[in-house]
Amino acid sequence: MSDSEEYRFQVNLSGMIDILSNHLYSSPRVFLRELLQNATDAITARLDSEPGHRGEVFVELAGSGENSTLLLQDNGVGLTEDDVHEFLAMIGHSSKRGGAELLGETSFIGRFGIGLLSCFMVSDEIVMLTQSASGGPSIEWRGRPDGTYTLRKLESSLTPGTKVYLRAKPETDLFFEAGTVELDLLHYGALLPYPIRLAEGGRERRINPEPPAWIFSPNLADVHRDEVLRFGEERLGERFRDFIPLRTANGRTGGIAYVLPHAVNLNAKRSHKVYLKRMLISEQADNILPEWAFFVKCLIWTDELQPTASREHFYENEQLERVRGELGESIRSELIGMGASDQQRLRRILELHALSMKSLAVEDDEFYRMIYRWLPFESTYGHKTLGELLDERRTLYYTASLDHYRQLRHVASAQSLLVVNGGYIYEAELLQSLPRIVSGADTRRLLPEDVSLAFTDLNAEERSATLQAARAADLSLQRFRCRVLLKRFKPTELPALFTLPEEAATLRSIERAGEESPQAFASVLGSLGGSMQGSAQSILYLNLNNPVVDKLFAGPPNAKLPTLVEMLYANALMMGHYPMSRQELALLNAGILSLIDWSMESEQGGE
Known part of the structure; x- marks a missing residue:
């Protein structure tokens, strides 16, 4: 065997950027989310060593069109020269060193080392100026989408933190417009505890408000009811009238479940906004609550779930399963509490979302016992x-x-x-x-x-008077495996009732499937149904209290009786919402034609 040689994979960075823009991320606008995440991670890391540090993110816009530029600056921990080589030049590299995180659980460029690359979707060059809070020279780093970068030590020292400069490449200037940037900063950073300031055209303003106290202490939400409802409308775009606080046992995941003000379909797509470490990670999370909780729309914040590579969804693992179960338990407990102390509130929810309540009650006897009276x-x-x-x-x-x-x-x-x-x-x-x-x-x-157990049987005299007509009626429906029985029952307006025992219903379904299936499959269905035909009979009850039926069976049978009975049979099928076979549809059409012919004959006879 020849000696083997070791080679290293070659990475086509421009090809990776194409994958990022067209497959991994949902939109180029996420570049701002990645920059904002890097900035807040860096601030968090600095707070570990300087607890009194006051973090801040500053964004400045200049120019217009293809000359648009964006600066995003943080006063976080910054990077040394070694950090730059290790973390910005190695795609997919973790920020861990010997089990310790340099920048917390989420690295400066994202857990997967690709966050900063999202900037290449909107800019042909990334310029970064950084100064480590631990000392050393200030560094200028310039990265290009062909996979090359330059590094330069600056003569003057910057304040600790990092600045990232981007210039819009063709057809991406929309993402550098002030209105778009402001909306995106608020969209992704609304819950951040650090102020985000935006400067543009000589104006500077804070974008994100100070997070209210109840955001990370959901148990306080009920005290601030109006504020919570107003916040839900701003973030989720709907006017809500009720909500349920959410919290897991360890307190690392919480939120607000807003009760939807309108009924929703059981199969409707469920989507919630989820914030990871106070940054919006997903606005379409559909697997963070149990299936039955489709009557709420949630704002959820967590620091314990693991994001996917795009950082827009979460891994389906045991941790997510536990969180989902505990959030569902929060909703369930609140509803049970309503049943005990606020029944009017529970009734209002049930009026809109009975289906969801019933789905939970099927699975949970305790819950069913608490709310059954209002279902x-x-x-x-x-x-x-x-x-x-x-x-x-x-x-x-x-x-x-x-x-x-x-x-x-x-x-x-x-x-x-x-x-x-x-x-x-x-x-x-x-x-x-x-x-x-x-x-x-x-x-x-x-x-x-x-x-039929409540129907009244005919007396001996009535049975004798209708015997012949009843036999003729029975014979007319034998080809449909349907017996005809004369009874008296209410309401008198109903002339006939068709009943279908389970075995007969099975046979009827087989025959209907056979009519609509390819010939080979139909023959299989025919063989399957053949073994059941002897005992699978339906019953057509004819109501002698009804004047039509009474007149039809008064006296001996005549030639029109079979057709009229067949019409009653077809009418009973339609009244019972039974799908009709081709043979039964043909029977209905023939009966209608007969009625037309008799009517015309009667008119001609009267001339």
């Missing part, structure tokens, strides 16, 4: 809360699907049955588990065929 449901007694329904002291029948509820509500209501619609997400599960939560609660799932 809204649709029922044959109207839209009521679960507490109001339980106050009726009746068995709560519930349907497992929306179609079943729509099919049965009129009949059940006429029979004075209290039936709750369990067809929406989470509701059947909640109703099924209610007896475990509330002592004495009686809930039972209602199947379509169960409603």
